[in-house]
Amino acid sequence: MADDYEARRSADGDKDAADATTASQQPSGWQRFRSAMTEIVLVIVGALVISAVLRAFVGQMFIIPSKSMQNTLQVGDRVVAVKAADFHRGDVVVFKDTEHWLPAAQDRRSAPGKALEFVGLLPNTSSNYLIKRVIGMPGDTVACCNTKGQMTVNGKALDERSYLYSENGQMVEPSAMKFRVTVPKDRMFVMGDHRNASGDSRYHIQDLDPDEYTGAPGFIPLDNVVGPAKAILMPFNRIHGLGMPDTFKDIPDRSASAPDKARICVGDECSPR
Numbered sequence: 002m003a004d005d006y007e008a009r010r011s012a013d014g015d016k017d018a019a020d021a022t023t024a025s026q027q028p029s030g031w032q033r034f035r036s037a038m039t040e041i042v043l044v045i046v047g048a049l050v051i052s053a054v055l056r057a058f059v060g061q062m063f064i065i066p067s068k069s070m071q072n073t074l075q076v077g078d079r080v081v082a083v084k085a086a087d088f089h090r091g092d093v094v095v096f097k098d099t100e101h102w103l104p105a106a107q108d109r110r111s112a113p114g115k116a117l118e119f120v121g122l123l124p125n126t127s128s129n130y131l132i133k134r135v136i137g138m139p140g141d142t143v144a145c146c147n148t149k150g151q152m153t154v155n156g157k158a159l160d161e162r163s164y165l166y167s168e169n170g171q172m173v174e175p176s177a178m179k180f181r182v183t184v185p186k187d188r189m190f191v192m193g194d195h196r197n198a199s200g201d202s203r204y205h206i207q208d209l210d211p212d213e214y215t216g217a218p219g220f221i222p223l224d225n226v227v228g229p230a231k232a233i234l235m236p237f238n239r240i241h242g243l244g245m246p247d248t249f250k251d252i253p254d255r256s257a258s259a260p261d262k263a264r265i266c267v268g269d270e271c272s273p274r
Contacts, residue, residue: 061227062234063095063130069193069200070132071166073243079235080132080243082228088135090154091249094191095132095227100218102131102200132230133201134164137182137190139223140255142264144181151175155255160248166195173197181271182206183264188220206265215272216265 065078073093074080082095137143137154144153151158152175159175166173173196180203184190193199206219232242265272 061095063132063230065132068195068198070134071195071198073134073164073194074132074230074233075239077236078233078239080230080233083231084228086228086231088226088229089245089249090135090138090141090252091245092229093132093134093243094229095130096191096221097225097227098129098131099225100205100221102205102218103129130227133191133193133199135189136192136202137184138256139184139186139188140257140259141190141252142181142183142255143190145176145179146174154249155253157252161246163246163248164194166197176203178203179268180206181266182219183260185220185263186259186261187223188263189223189226190219191221206263207267214262216263219265220263 061084062079062081065074065076065080068076070093080093080095088094136152136159141154142156145151147153147158149158152161153159161175162172165175176192176196182190182202190202192201192203202219202221204219206216208218209215210217230243233239262273
């Protein structure tokens with residue numbers, strides 16, 4: 002019996018010692034908190050890195066600030082521009098405003114907001130970008146209007162009813178301004194879908210440019226394009242894709258004959274003569 006008693010005491014002592022060792026090995030509350038915070042930080046950093054990579058190489062989100070693309074795009078829409086994607090006549094594209102179409106504007110977003118915008122978690126609100134529809138590519142002759150009041154590209158009339166702005170059944174004219182231009186090399190001619198509210202290529206083909214020639218600012222360098230806008234992502238009730246209208250199909254390619262400088266006619270005045 003004495004041996005049994007001593008054995009039980011020894012066993013109980015070993016158990017108490019094991020429990021004490023196990024308790025000493027358990028992480029403290031602070032250690033558990035620090036471990037959890039480390040995991041959260043790693044997840045956030047990983048998400049930011051992935052988002053920044055996607056923004057740099059895949060796509061970038063932009064917020065629509067004006068009425069120039071109504072009703073295709075409404076003020077406040079969030080659209081995604083896909084980088085490294087080909088674009089063609091008829092596509093809606095986002096491009097950098099290196100031709101200074103827009104006046105300088107103060108960015109209202111806070112420093113944290115700018116950081117989230119930089120990595121792509123918030124849409125870009127910078128005034129350095131514009132969004133318009135591509136009407137003419139290098140070598141294309143864009144004119145308005147033919148005898149039926151239609152815009153033409155390389156002699157083909159455009160049926161723009163699917164995207165031109167309309168209100169109460171009344172559609173805006175393709176252009177109140179009469180013009181004819183031939184797009185130069187490495188440039189494009191763009192217009193907004195709400196033609197009465199869009200300061201697009203038409204209104205810059207007479208701008209002075211001391212570094213180039215009069216009218217050069219009306220033609221956007223292809224290198225300025227961020228990418229074609231492929232979809233509206235927000236608000237949720239407006240989610241849908243953006244594509245090229247059928248009217249731009251089968252337009253003859255004139256890129257091989259694109260001039261070094263644009264040929265511009267506004268009314269009866271043309272340059273170069």
